[in-house]
Amino acid sequence: MTRVLAVASEVFPLVKTGGLADVVGALPAALKPHDVTMRVLVPGYPAVMAALEGGSKLHAWDDLNGGPATLVAGRAAGLDLIALDAPHLFDRPGNLYLAPDGADWPDNWRRFAALGHAAADLGSGRVSRFVADVVHCHDWHAGLAPALLHHAGRQAAASVMTIHNLAFQGTFPASIFTGLGLPDIAFAVDGVEFHGQVSFMKAGLQHADAITTVSPSYAVEICSPAGGMGFDGLLRARRQVLTGILNGIDTDVWNPARDAALPQRYDAASLSRRATNRPAVEEAFHLDASDDMIFAVVSRLTGQKGMDLLGECIDGLVAGGARLAVLGSGEPGLEAMFRAAAARHAGRVGVIVGYDERLSHLLQGGADAILVPSRFEPCGLTQLCGLRYGCVPVVARVGGLADSIVDANQAGLAAGAATGVQFMPVDRTGLESAIGRAIALYGQRKVWTGIQTRGMKTDVSWTASAGRYAELYRDVLKRRQA
Numbered sequence: 001m002t003r004v005l006a007v008a009s010e011v012f013p014l015v016k017t018g019g020l021a022d023v024v025g026a027l028p029a030a031l032k033p034h035d036v037t038m039r040v041l042v043p044g045y046p047a048v049m050a051a052l053e054g055g056s057k058l059h060a061w062d063d064l065n066g067g068p069a070t071l072v073a074g075r076a077a078g079l080d081l082i083a084l085d086a087p088h089l090f091d092r093p094g095n096l097y098l099a100p101d102g103a104d105w106p107d108n109w110r111r112f113a114a115l116g117h118a119a120a121d122l123g124s125g126r127v128s129r130f131v132a133d134v135v136h137c138h139d140w141h142a143g144l145a146p147a148l149l150h151h152a153g154r155q156a157a158a159s160v161m162t163i164h165n166l167a168f169q170g171t172f173p174a175s176i177f178t179g180l181g182l183p184d185i186a187f188a189v190d191g192v193e194f195h196g197q198v199s200f201m202k203a204g205l206q207h208a209d210a211i212t213t214v215s216p217s218y219a220v221e222i223c224s225p226a227g228g229m230g231f232d233g234l235l236r237a238r239r240q241v242l243t244g245i246l247n248g249i250d251t252d253v254w255n256p257a258r259d260a261a262l263p264q265r266y267d268a269a270s271l272s273r274r275a276t277n278r279p280a281v282e283e284a285f286h287l288d289a290s291d292d293m294i295f296a297v298v299s300r301l302t303g304q305k306g307m308d309l310l311g312e313c314i315d316g317l318v319a320g321g322a323r324l325a326v327l328g329s330g331e332p333g334l335e336a337m338f339r340a341a342a343a344r345h346a347g348r349v350g351v352i353v354g355y356d357e358r359l360s361h362l363l364q365g366g367a368d369a370i371l372v373p374s375r376f377e378p379c380g381l382t383q384l385c386g387l388r389y390g391c392v393p394v395v396a397r398v399g400g401l402a403d404s405i406v407d408a409n410q411a412g413l414a415a416g417a418a419t420g421v422q423f424m425p426v427d428r429t430g431l432e433s434a435i436g437r438a439i440a441l442y443g444q445r446k447v448w449t450g451i452q453t454r455g456m457k458t459d460v461s462w463t464a465s466a467g468r469y470a471e472l473y474r475d476v477l478k479r480r481q482a
């Protein structure tokens with residue numbers, strides 16, 4: 001039995017701003033068959049504290065970065081959680097990371113340094129009644145923990161750092177360093193110093209026993225100057241301990257045969273029933289009723305996701321006879337751009353600005369294709385949901401999108417392997433031609449249903465990747481003991 005403490009700022013279904021939460025929420029159950037028990041340490045946000053059942057106090061600090069704090073162990077939503085209950089840091093309404101004015105909370109470094117300290121205390125035997133063999137840290141919010149564990153010495157747990165998105169680096173002014181509880185030598189090029197500042201992501205990448213990221217292609221991309229966002233040198237130097245493990249999705253949460261969000265449930269054998277969901281999509285997104293193809297977007301509306309490129313292609317998409325339903329929120333300029341497109345193409349383009357789990361399921365179960373034109377994409381989950389729901393992915397050939405979709409080119413179709421449409425380069429012309437190819441394929445009914453059915457039969461579960469994580473935990477422990 002390997003005992004792992006996962007550390008993250010988000011966990012589905014309690015607190016989520018993106019795919020990070022889905023991964024952290026799904027891994028514990030997926031790892032169980034591999035003889036791994038995973039408990040998840042998360043900040044005691046209001047939603048976490050409200051959901052925690054049978055909480056018992058594991059540990060307390062009189063002063064953790066400015067106020068009293070408690071570790072509370074309990075269960076919520078089927079997960080074994082440890083909440084860092086620190087009201088002065090986490091008991092705030094609204095966005096997890098942003099103040100009401102839209103700027104980062106000014107004390108974000110204190111908030112996530114506290115998370116790192118809690119993880120390191122749990123991982124280094126300072127909390128009686130708790131033992132972890134491995135501390136598995138997700139993204140910069142947990143990045144301080146591997147550095148603290150490193151300086152705690154060899155008796156501490158081994159650490160794994162997983163990169164979900166290298167664009168978020170947890171960078172703060174050098175002046176905060178003295179508040180981190182690290183030895184002076186840690187403020188150095190081979191420590192947490194990053195271009196004269198402190199980076200929590202770097203703290204994790206530099207000190208973890210192993211680094212993973214969420215797809216094999218992204219693991220390669222981040223080792224190059226173009227994809228490394230300033231960390232490519234470090235990552236090349238640590239290439240021996242860097243692996244890409246493709247995300248899965250929770251196939252119980254995402255199951256078209258049992259999905260309560262769908263008016264009509266279906267599976268690969270009853271695919272023809274899927275069309276019954278189309279009117280619900282049309283109604284929700286104010287699209288005119290017709291048989292014309294519907295492209296869907298379920299996404300943060302940001303430059304990373306290529307949403308500005310999509311904006312440039314909307315008129316052509318509509319002129320090509322297709323429709324578009326967009327669900328997302330993000331950069332105000334992009335939200336406005338989509339709203340303007342919906343006004344320009346009333347009945348053909350529908351936009352809902354916001355975050356809505358039910359609508360995201362409805363789109364996957366009723367639209368025809370899901371568009372993911374990301375400039376970079378560590379893994380991406382919506383294309384995996386698309387595969388499972390017969391909503392054909394049309395994706396940029398980057399990161400996890402490249403690893404999870406087989407392009408419907410001649411060879412892919414002839415081999416009976418194609419599951420979607422990929423494009424490169426990620427620019428307006430590339431996206432336009434991918435949309436054109438998808439519309440043409442949609443017109444060939446037999447070919448299209450073949451692509452849908454193959455997608456639905458693709459294994460997008462956690463089964464294979466959970467096995468890889470389990471193996472990795474055992475590897476780092478073996479290396480520790482060597």
Ligand code: ADP
Binds near residue numbers: 018020357381383
């Ligand atoms: P990222 O984490 O970079 O935003 P992913 O594709 O990994 O991208 O994960 C996004 C997750 O968030 C998926 O589960 C997706 O269904 C969900 N999601 C994104 N935007 C919305 C939205 N507006 N409403 C509901 N779910 C959304």
Ligand code: GLC
Binds near residue numbers: 164214247377378
């Ligand atoms: C990040 C990435 C996304 C990935 C998700 C879960 O948010 O942007 O590509 O799927 O993390 O790993």
